[in-house]
Amino acid sequence: MNNIAPFAPVSAESLAWLGTGPIPAAPYYDPAWYALEREAVFKRSWLQIGHVCELPEPGSFIRRELEVVDASVLVVRGRDGQIRAFHNVCTHRGTQLVAEAEGKQGNFSCPYHRWSFALDGRLLSAPDFERFGLTKEECTLPGIALEICGGLIFINFAPAQSLAEELGDFAARLEQFPCASATNFSEYVYEIEGNWKLTYDNFQENYHLRFIHPRSGAAAAGEENPFGYPVKYEFQGPHRAQTIWSNPNARPTPVQAASFGRLGALAMADGLVGPTARDYLALFPNFFVIGSPGQPFSHTIWPLGPHRSRGVIRLYWKGEDDSASRRYAREYSMASARDIHAEDRNVIEAGQRGLNSGALRHIHFQTQEALCRHFFNNVSARVEAYKAEQTARPGVPA
């Protein structure tokens, strides 16, 4: 006897507060709107740029290039164990200090004139420094606000509030996700001729699953829920979440069953199976992370221009590969996630080409694309607030 309650979609009434009208199309292709987003969204939001497992020891560092804000960011674990973020620029004349993507160093020395900085950003020494008429304190590396939640590293160039405040209840949930205890990860990366929001939207609605993933995603839909719609949506400020529906009648194929069975057993042994296993968080502006212990992926979509983006997908693992079974299970998990993600790219690009024509003034979201609507509403609100702020600045005509 099946005791699982039958699927019921989230009601339109409960989502009506998001609005039901058409959405302007221009923000998905217009370079002028994109320029506003860079200022209003990316220079003022908490951005997910790494994981603590990438910085295991004092001196460990990662460098991240954030094209959307023209910034090179250096994230470093100091001798005191604290993780800090700095602009990757020598305070002498702006030369980028670090060329390597990751590594471990005792200090950072500029290749140009050998200014040398400590792991906490202090200037240690500079040749002939007396001739500058400066103090070393004036030459500290410019810092960037950094917070950690669920093992994930976030930075913000101009925070209005802390990450913890902004995430609210989502913060505690994130601390229960597999990423929170991860020590290692798999990663794959793609570039796409697609606006970052158009790309992001694809991964927060299930309306397309049966058409774009008819085979690879077959287990995500079923007779009672043919579109594989989520069982719940949640909203927390600019962030949102869905609870993924679990198909009680899914019939896995032989190797698929053996592989996910093994993943499940390992996750259980590692204490990773908890109440957040079906939760899929969409953190504003450009980050997804899932609580599934079998396929614990995150997905960050970085704008590269109004019509181009880069996706970075990681699967976070707790512990090293200590057995053949564990290595196999992780290989299958990553390969199967990659199979599904690969199928989305072409159709997103087709959407971008269609929008670029300017033929549409509006696009449309149905009730079960509520997360896309919430996302746009929040981007739009920030852009409009930024425009108002610029207009109100002294000396700027209204």
Added chain:
Amino acid sequence: MSALLPEGFTALEAFVEKWSVSGTAARAARRGESTQAEREAFYAAARDLLTPALAQLDSKPLPALDAAEKRLLDMMLSLAHVALAVEGLGDDEPRHATMREHMRITRSPAGI
């Protein structure tokens, strides 16, 4: 001459050259460049050996695996990729391979 694979897995010896591949990205690429006949033949031979192979390999830590055991593990890791094509995608695999090429594997605990 020593056996290519551990005892009990000699039925897979004909597939060693094609499917004992080191590195996750290399295995994904091998799947992408293989023919349907190659994938189906390997899947048919390896599918029922997955569970016994992992059970045997799990008896040792990974660094202690000998050359034959390492070959067997790499073949099972290739099976992870091949099974997705055979069980899931069928005749859509060639089209799918062109889409997967854009998903560049940059890191794996198994090495890339």
